[in-house]
Amino acid sequence: xxxxxxxxxxxxxxxxxxxxxxxxxxxxxxxxxxxxxxxxxxxxxxxxxxxxxxxxxxxxxxxxxxxxxxxxxxxxxxxxxxxxxxxxxxxxxxxxxxxxxxxxxxxxxxxxxxxxxxxxxxxxxxxxxxxxxxxxxxxxxxxxxxxxxxxxxxxxxxxxxxxxxxxxxxxxxxxxxxxxxxxxxx
Numbered sequence: 001x002x003x004x005x006x007x008x009x010x011x012x013x014x015x016x017x018x019x020x021x022x023x024x025x026x027x028x029x030x031x032x033x034x035x036x037x038x039x040x041x042x043x044x045x046x047x048x049x050x051x052x053x054x055x056x057x058x059x060x061x062x063x064x065x066x067x068x069x070x071x072x073x074x075x076x077x078x079x080x081x082x083x084x085x086x087x088x089x090x091x092x093x094x095x096x097x098x099x100x101x102x103x104x105x106x107x108x109x110x111x112x113x114x115x116x117x118x119x120x121x122x123x124x125x126x127x128x129x130x131x132x133x134x135x136x137x138x139x140x141x142x143x144x145x146x147x148x149x150x151x152x153x154x155x156x157x158x159x160x161x162x163x164x165x166x167x168x169x170x171x172x173x174x175x176x177x178x179x180x181x182x183x184x185x186x
Contacts, residue, residue, distance in 0.1 A: 002032040004042045012053040016094040020106050051111040057092035058115050065121050086170045089150045090163050097151040142177040146170055
């Protein structure tokens, strides 16, 4: 019998591969080698399974945003946030893939609404702590671009470097995007 953790992992992979709407509980049960009734024993519905699969990523993002709110808006706060944000992206790629690529189709689910509210909190933080349109654009491109890069690498057949190579590159590039080194004056 598959454990709830195994079912969550199988479901998350299926939701990321075939889409939430394109994945049935029976398909998840078949991949787990159990009956549909066994899946329903642990999770009352497909939506409950989705919520359980996405919640660890959303909870970690909520903690990260709470910590960011307490740091203020300085350069060090942004650097610390970026490193932790990259760690979250690397750890929760499949959950982020579901949110980024499928949230429009499943926007009425509570878990997607919760994730959307967290994204709005990130936007509100940077709106309050960054002055210029250019800086706000840098943050949006950096955070959104890094998220999309990581969630799409595996799905589109791009060669994915190991995390221990990718992480420092992402942190450095995001840092340069967000806090660029000023060009020397002519």
